[in-house]
Amino acid sequence: xxxxxxxxxxxxxxxxxxxxxxxxxxxxxxxxxxxxxxxxxxxxxxxxxxxxxxxxxxxxxxxxxxxxxxxxxxxxxxxxxxxxxxxxxxxxxxxxxxxxxxxxxxxxxxxxxxxxxxxxxxxxxxxxxxxxxxxxxxxxxxxxxxxxxxxxxxxxxxxxxxxxxxxxxxxxxxxxxxxxxxxxxxxxxxxxxxxxxxxxxxxxxxxxxxxxxxxxxxxxxxxxxxxxxxxxxxxxxxxxxxxxxxxxxxxxxxxxxxxxxxxxxxxxxxxxxxxxxxxxxxxxxxxxxxxxxxxxxxxxxxxxxxxxxxxxxxxxxxxxxxxxxxxxxxxxxxxxxxxxxxxxxxxxxx
Numbered sequence: 064x065x066x067x068x069x070x071x072x073x074x075x076x077x078x079x080x081x082x083x084x085x086x087x088x089x090x091x092x093x094x095x096x097x098x099x100x101x102x103x104x105x106x107x108x109x110x111x112x113x114x115x116x117x118x119x120x121x122x123x124x125x126x127x128x129x130x131x132x133x134x135x136x137x138x139x140x141x142x143x144x145x146x147x148x149x150x151x152x153x154x155x156x157x158x159x160x161x162x163x164x165x166x167x168x169x170x171x172x173x174x175x176x177x178x179x180x181x182x183x184x185x186x187x188x189x190x191x192x193x194x195x196x197x198x199x200x201x202x203x204x205x206x207x208x209x210x211x212x213x214x215x216x217x218x219x220x221x222x223x224x225x226x227x228x229x230x231x232x233x234x235x236x237x238x239x240x241x242x243x244x245x246x247x248x249x250x251x252x253x254x255x256x257x258x259x260x261x262x263x264x265x266x267x268x269x270x271x272x273x274x275x276x277x278x279x280x281x282x283x284x285x286x287x288x289x290x291x292x293x294x295x296x297x298x299x300x301x302x303x304x305x306x307x308x309x310x311x312x313x314x315x316x317x318x319x320x321x322x323x324x325x326x327x328x329x330x331x332x333x334x335x336x337x338x339x340x341x342x343x344x345x346x347x348x349x350x351x352x353x354x355x356x357x358x359x360x361x362x363x364x365x366x367x368x369x370x371x372x373x374x375x376x377x378x379x380x381x382x383x384x385x386x387x388x389x390x391x392x393x394x395x396x397x398x399x400x401x402x403x404x405x406x407x408x409x410x411x412x413x
Contacts, residue, residue, distance in 0.1 A: 092365040094404075095352050099372050106379030118382050126258035128374045133267040134159075134329060135344050136370040137322040139352075140274055141202075141315030142345040143366045147278075148311055149291045149358025150209065150216035155319045156341025157227035158201045160334070162323035164231055166194035167239040167333025170246060187245035195320045201227070202316015206309040224342065231335045239333035249328035263325040270321070275363050287311065291358030347394055348373055350401045357405075372397075 107119045118124065138155045145152045169185035176183045185193070201223065208219045249266065252259040278284035286307050289297040298304045326337060352369030354361025373394060380390050 092353065092362050092368050095365050095368040095372065098351075099368050099375065102372060102375050102379070106375065106382070109379070109383065119379060122256060122258045124378065126255075126260060128371065128378050129264050130261060130329070131378070132370045132374040133261075133264040134322050134326050135341060135348060135373070136267045136367060137270055137318055137325060138341055139345040139348040139366050139370050140270055140363065141318035142342075143349050143352075143354055143361060143363055144274070144287065144311050145216065145315050146346075146349055146354055146356060147287050147291045147358055147361055148308055149294065150308075150312075151220065151346065151356070152205070152312075152315060153217065153220040153342045154201070154205065154223035154227060155315070155322075155345055156338030157224050157231065158198055158316060158319040158338075159323040159326060159341060160336075160338040161201075161227045161231045161234075162194040162198050162320045163326055163337055164235050164239060164333045164335050165197055166190045166323065167242055167246065167327060168234060169193060170243055171239055171241055171333075187243045191246070191324055194323060195317060198320020198323065199313055199317040202319070203309065203313040205316065206312030209312065210305040210308050228339075235333075235335055238335070240331075242327065242331060242333075246324075246327050247331055249325060250331065261329070263328045266321075266325060270318070271363060271367050278363055283307065283310070288359055291360070293359070344373065344394075347398050350398055350405070353401075353405075355405050356402065 103119070107117070110117050110119065138159065141155055142152055167190075169190040170187045171184070173182040173184040175181065205216075205219055205223055208214050209216050249263040250261055252261040253265070254260075278287065286297065286302045289300075289302055290304055290307060294304050327333060330337075348369035349361070349366050350356060350369070351372050352362070352365030352367070354365060376393055376397075377390050380393065
């Protein structure tokens with residue numbers, strides 16, 4: 064009898080250990096950070112196994128990963144805020160592309176003025192402010208449709224995606240080059256030994272720190288989590304749900320415009336082809352970072368780690384000579400795994 068009784072206890076103990084481990088791995092940012100470390104270890108060891116010189120664990124390569132993470136990193140901040148409220152934004156990459164061509168177009172091509180159609184170039188700084196305004200207004204319109212008409216965020220932002228795609232192509236189908244210096248300033252870099260850290264990458268990190276403070280230390284941050292967890296309950300306790308949602312979508316649009324300004328500095332042009340897969344990449348980063356697609360749970364630093372995971376995987380696979388399609392395949396698998404872990408952890412917590 065004692066043997067029969069010990070088996071369920073052992074099973075329960077094993078189940079408890081599994082539950083604790085799964086809970087820890089699903090909790091951002093610890094789980095995503097562990098995965099990032101393991102990913103770096105794999106790509107760092109591969110050259111040694113293959114008998115080749117170390118290419119991954121170099122200061123220059125880590126600086127490159129940091130640079131490659133900046134643009135999608137800023138887009139992912141806005142995506143995180145929206146997903147925390149139990150929404151989703153499919154339009155961020157195309158808003159970024161539209162702001163990119165509008166900003167560069169105003170500074171390089173100018174605007175017609177007067178009856179004779181004289182072209183007047185817009186001051187580059189003013190052009191950037193116009194771009195930021197366009198991004199903010201785009202996000203505000205998304206928010207109005209979500210809060211005012213109670214439309215699903217997926218449908219609203221899918222529509223905005225198509226609108227921005229069309230507007231970008233109507234404005235230009237050609238890359239806008241020959242940019243003035245003020246638009247390229249953020250592309251300059253700080254040199255640290257062999258590494259060059261551009262200003263646009265530093266800006267991305269600063270935005271993460273600001274949003275971390277807002278989400279963790281302010282009332283509006285707590286309200287964002289509460290709305291994502293249960294918007295009806297949040298409204299019943301006096302939280303202005305619609306106002307906060309509108310603020311979140313507007314600020315997300317502003318962040319997409321910031322990403323456009325950083326993209327301009329990185330690529331030194333206005334590219335109408337930019338951002339076509341950035342929405343999926345930003346969602347991938349958010350999910351890999353441990354933020355729940357069901358809202359109300361997540362960590363902005365987890366998103367940063369998720370962005371780095373994507374960049375590390377792409378960098379490592381590129382060094383291994385992998386086809387870009389393989390990179391997309393691996394990223395897709397990671398998203399499914401991350402969502403599966405999120406689902407399992409939610410079921411266990413219940």
